[in-house]
Amino acid sequence: MCQLMRRPLCRSLPKCICQFFCKYSETKCSDPGLIQSDITWTPSMDYHLRKSSPEAYKKLRKIAKTFSRSTAVGSFIELTAQEHKANQIIMKAKKAEYSTGILDPEKFAPGYHIFQALPKINESALFKILAKMPKGGALTTHDTSMCSTEYLIQLTYRENLWVCTRKEGCKVVAFRFSKEKPTIKAYRECNWEPMEALRERRGDENVRKYLNRRFSMYPLGSFSSNNEAWRHFMHIFDLVDGLVQYAPIWGEYFYNAMKEFLADNVQYMEVRTLLPQLYCLDGTLLPVSETVQIYKDQINKFVKDHPNFIGAKLIYAPLRNVDRAGVAKYVKTCSELNEQFPDVLVGFDLVGQEDVGLPLVDFVEELVKMPTRVKFYFHAGQTNWSGSEVDANLVDAVLLGTKRIGHGYAVTKHPLIMALAKYLDICIEVCPISNQVLQLGQDIRSHPASLLYARNVPIIISSGSPSYWHAAPLSHDMYMAFLGIAPINADLKFLKRVAKNSIAYSTLSDEEKSIAFLKWKEMWNKWIDDIVKNEGSEHKESVK
Amino acid sequence: MCQLMRRPLCRSLPKCICQFFCKYSETKCSDPGLIQSDITWTPSMDYHLRKSSPEAYKKLRKIAKTFSRSTAVGSFIELTAQEHKANQIIMKAKKAEYSTGILDPEKFAPGYHIFQALPKINESALFKILAKMPKGGALTTHDTSMCSTEYLIQLTYRENLWVCTRKEGCKVVAFRFSKEKPTIKAYRECNWEPMEALRERRGDENVRKYLNRRFSMYPLGSFSSNNEAWRHFMHIFDLVDGLVQYAPIWGEYFYNAMKEFLADNVQYMEVRTLLPQLYCLDGTLLPVSETVQIYKDQINKFVKDHPNFIGAKLIYAPLRNVDRAGVAKYVKTCSELNEQFPDVLVGFDLVGQEDVGLPLVDFVEELVKMPTRVKFYFHAGQTNWSGSEVDANLVDAVLLGTKRIGHGYAVTKHPLIMALAKYLDICIEVCPISNQVLQLGQDIRSHPASLLYARNVPIIISSGSPSYWHAAPLSHDMYMAFLGIAPINADLKFLKRVAKNSIAYSTLSDEEKSIAFLKWKEMWNKWIDDIVKNEGSEHKESVK
Incomplete structure (x- = not known):
């Protein structure tokens, strides 16, 4: 009893x-x-x-x-005395925004599309606190959607850049670095000209404005369907490819990504990488292993330059829209690269719109051939087609022994899979803003992760492709999750849990995790101290 | 083992x-x-x-x-041989729509707002089958939002009707039957004139078109917030009140409601009633007991005229936006009326926008004074303010022993409450289109009831206020639930379960339920036979 x-x-x-x-x-x-x-209960009981x-x-x-x-996420976290003080300050800011929202929902950012809410969020007191929070790692990032739009625009000023346009020079569809006029076909018929020519023709400021829009989903806050949103989304990747897959740029792009993420207080990254073959100025392609090598070199360089950065790892994540033979090839490539770079390329996934590719079950026989030292980190359940073949990717991801589930938006519709995720310690990578922009759900308050929160299923918060919605590497998603997904009473314990989870559920080895944890903890303690100290000084200010 | x-x-x-x-x-x-x-499992286990x-x-x-x-809703249902045949036909229609949707989401109605999807739904083969389905009871209906807009417009041709307008006669804000120019104040300042005068001034067809819009949420497929949607929604009730609270109309309105519901193959109704005092032509108000008496007389009359109709019951459901003294008064009124009409007025609830009223917990001391013969059927969790006082209505509804939960949109965010609902056999009244129109969620595929489905929590499907979105009494919600909420493989077992639930979880006594069940079963079997027969004849047609 x-x-x-x-x-x-x-x-x-x-x-x-x-x-x-x-x-x-x-x-x-x-x-x-x-x-x-097993309690016996009869309906007639009074x-x-x-x-x-x-x-x-x-x-x-x-x-x-x-x-x-x-029984919710973060409930087993213990707070120190100092953390308790910081918690009160954080919760004051959170509750102020929440109360304002209940009185006037139009002032509550998580109820609106990021394009509408972004300026408001950037002014929020709570957001300013969360922006400084050491968030641990960003575990869901993609090769070419990490760096800010501003950085991408800067790249277009580099020499030897050509641009391919359609619609009488109005629509840019591809970039390419080359000495001579490129002969390569872009994904659509178009006309190549030097970037300088375009800029001269249309004016520098106009081109900047134009690219600021074209390198993102702006201003389209809604599409006729999520397929339409995905098409637009994939075209941004197409557009960026020629710009960043230039061998000398690739490493620089990633170095800058780490810089931007660290500035957003993210100390570790895991990149779902397509591992494209990089091209040189004369058009020759480098072997894929070079792509990994460049990643590796940049990680080492960045960690050396920034000792508080933990590092980065790669998850080979080619496009899922292939046949079985394609997956067999992926498995071979992944095994070989993992053998060559055992500490860098450590996982496998398939990316791209789930709804239109073949389901995981079609690839099981190929996937099980992957050496077990390569772990799976499958995207699954990024769909609202309940009970479809696509939806069943969640079942196969779990049965294939996935360590995490990318998005897992539909997982709450599958109680058995959700229970298995918890039981087998599979972490769900929750990306609230990505789900909103790609039209799975509009109001963040109705995001299914509120159930993962309530049931204490392991989760981390991540961003997916923040650049394409002009969001910070992780802060805006953290804000949406903390204010919009977790209930009003979810506090610093929640934030500490998801930050710690991002290390605990990373691909890092146990030894690496110990070091990672210490690096994170140092920054975390400083953040907590700063919150308490700032509040004190602000209080003194107002007393004066 | x-x-x-x-x-x-x-x-x-x-x-x-x-x-x-x-x-x-x-x-x-x-x-x-x-x-x-209680299985011991260690993370190191291979x-x-x-x-x-x-x-x-x-x-x-x-x-x-x-x-x-x-383990889903309907899984314990057994199908007869004939039902199996019908099931194949239903599932063929469902899968055809689902497959079309996966290829082109723009063709999938549950992904869109009802105002956009309605014409498409009405053409759907699956909808045509579901429209004929004997649905059992509609357990979530409200006094004055049951009859079609067309019926309301017809009422405006009755004699002695006055209309009150604002904005130089352009905006109708109230109706009133009266011999002389009404002296009563409408909820806003306005000018009374005979209805004929308005019609003459603006033209009959124009007034019809105008009222067709004003008696509904059309054409506003979205509002700046759900508070805004609620304000608009409540104004329709205000507008309709003067038209239907006229004593001679009240009974006729309800008789017509039962007629429209039965035409939609709904054989039983439970009305959340505000129990307004009805007015006479000279402006005198009748006692509330008259309102119940009129309901009772009309129910008896309708059942006599239509022997396949099961009947109707009332749940006294006054507006929640009052103080404790207000609730104390409600409890007194409800107890007295239940004593006077023990077979008609059988339950209690509070209605209106949950977000803006006081939470249930503030009324507990008054509510527990309700005699236990009056059961509770609380609206709760019709909110997306997770963890708020309003959200906690779900806890209080359950602890107060509610028999059903109206909407319960937020219940999935509360695993304990969801488990208790299942354990204590509390039924959730799922109203998909109402939730969409009142802006809790846009895409029906992301409606949280898909979880209630997966966890086999008792549910019924209902419509709330179908008239205000030009929907059929129940068929459109059934279509949305079957195609959009339940997964692709949910079949006739699901439909049979929710239809049976609407009797099992009604306020009917056990004896009444037995009769109800027989009446439903007779229509159900005929429907099943018709499906099989029609398919057969259609097949013969196509062979010819």
Whole structure:
């Protein structure tokens, strides 16, 4: 019999209700989300709770609310005295925004599309705190959507850059570095000219403005369907490719990405990489291993230049829209590269719109040939086609032993898979803004991850392709998750849990994790101190 | 040890995975959504599923998918041979629409707002089948949003009707039947004139068109916030009030409502009623008991005229935006009326926008004074303010012993409450289109009820205020639920379950339920036969 049953409270309540709460509380420590249900209960049993005394009612209500809080993401986190102080300041900022929102929902950013909400978020006191938060790692990033649009525009001033346009020179569809006029075909018919010519013809400021839009999803806050959103999204990748797949740029791009992420207080990155063959000025292509080598060199260089950066790892993630033979080739490439770069290229995934490619199940026989030292980090459930073949990718990802699930937007519709994720310690990579922009859901408050939160399924917060919506590397997603997905009472414990998860569920080895954790902790403690100190000085300011 | 563990399959699989599935399957019959988790498992355990043989993989995948299906709404329903035939025809229509949607999401109605999708739905082969389906009862309806817009417009031709306008006669804000020019104040300052005068001034066709829009949310497919949507919504009620609260019209309106619902193959209704005092031509107000009496008389009359109609019951559901004294008054009124009409007025609820009223917890002390013969059917969780006081209405509704939860949109964010709902056999009234129009979520495919489906939480499908979005009494919501919320493989078992639930979870007594069930079953069997027969004749047609 559980503690609760012995309390006088239970004697004044219907027995079955008490038993239920007891069962719930008993399983709490081992696995709070999963409830045993062998209590015999018959519908005829008189369980009118309103017969309970006002005191019993209050107590029962408190128990119910406490249980809910104690079984959510972050509930097992302990806060230090200093963290408690910082927490009060953070929660004051969060509650202020929440209360304003309840009175006037138009002022609540997570209810709106990022394109509409971004300027408002950037002014938010809570956002300013979260921007400085050491977030651990960004585990869902993609090769060419990491660096800011401003950086991409800067690249277009480099020498030897050609641009290919359509619609009488109005629409830019490709870039290419070359001594001579490129002979390579872009993904669409177009006319090559030197970048300088375009700039001269249309004016520098106009071209900057134009590219600022073309390197992102702006201003299209909605598309006729999510397929349409995906088409637009993939075209940005096409456009950026020629610019960054130039061998001398590739490394520089990634170095700058790490710089931008670290500036957003992200100390570690995992890149889902297509591993393209990089090209040289004369058009020759380098072997894929060079792409990995450049990544490796840049990581080492960046860590040397920035000792508080933990590092980065690669997950080979080619496009899923291929046949079985294509996947067989992927597996071969991945195995070989992993053998050559065992500490850098450590995982495998398939990317691109899930809805239009073949489902994972079609590739199982090829995928199981992957050496087990290469772990799986499958994108799955990034769909709203419930019960479809695509939706079943969640089942196959888990059965293939995936370590994390990219997006997993649909996972809550599959209780068994969600329970397995928790049980097998599979982490869900939640990317709120990406899901919004790619039209899975509009209002962040209805994002299914609120259930993962409530059931304490392991999650990390990530951004996907933040550059394409002009968002910070991780801060805007963290803000949306903290304010829009987690409930009002979710506090610093939640933030600490997701930051720690981003190291715990990374591809890092146990030894690497220890070092990573120490680097993160140092920055974290400083952040906590700064919050408390700033509040103190602001308080002094206002007293003066 | 469970059956599964003894099978050779389990010997070729990691033990912990097998144990997990076993635990899941053992609890299946008693309570499929709740899983015990006392299995010891350590993260270091080697559980690489990809080491399993292709055969083991296939079997495990099949088990996983079978479990998911066998634990969803409708899984315990048995189909007759004839139902199996009908099911094939229904599923052919469903799958055709689903497949078209996957190829071109713009053709998939549940992805779009009802105002955009309605004409397309009305042409759908699946919708035509569902329109004829005997749906059992509509358990979430409101006094004055049941009858079609066309019927409301017809009422405006009745004699002695006055209309109150603002903005130089352009905006109609109130109606009133009266011999003389009304002296009553409408909710806003306005000028009274005879309805004929307005019609003459603006032209009959123009007024019809105008009212067609004003008696609904059209054409506003989106509002700046859900508060804004609610304001617009409540103004329709205000507008309709003067038209239908005229004593001679009230009964006629409800008789017509039952007629329209029965035409949509709904055989039973439960009305959340505000129980307004009805007015006479000279302006005198009748006592509230008259309102109930008129309901009662009309129910008896309609059942006599239409023997296949089961009947209707009332749930007294006054506006929630009051103080404690207001609720105390409600409880008194409800107790008295229930004593006077024990077979008609059987339940209590509070309605109106949850976000802006006081939370249930503030009224607990008054609410527990309700005699237990009056059951609670609280609206709760019709919000996206996670963790707010409003959100906690779900907790209080359950602790107050509610029999059903109106909307319960947020319930999936509260695993304990969801588990309690299932355990205590509390039914969730799912109203997909209402949630869409009142801006809780846009894409029906992301409606949280897909989780209630997967976890086999008791649900019924209802419509709320179908008139205000020009929807059929129940068919459009059934279509959205079947195609958009339930996954592709959810079939006739799902439809049969929700139809049966609408009787099982009604306020009807056990004796009344037996009769209700027989009346429904007769229509159901005919529907099934018709589907099979029509397919046969269509087949013959095409062979000719």
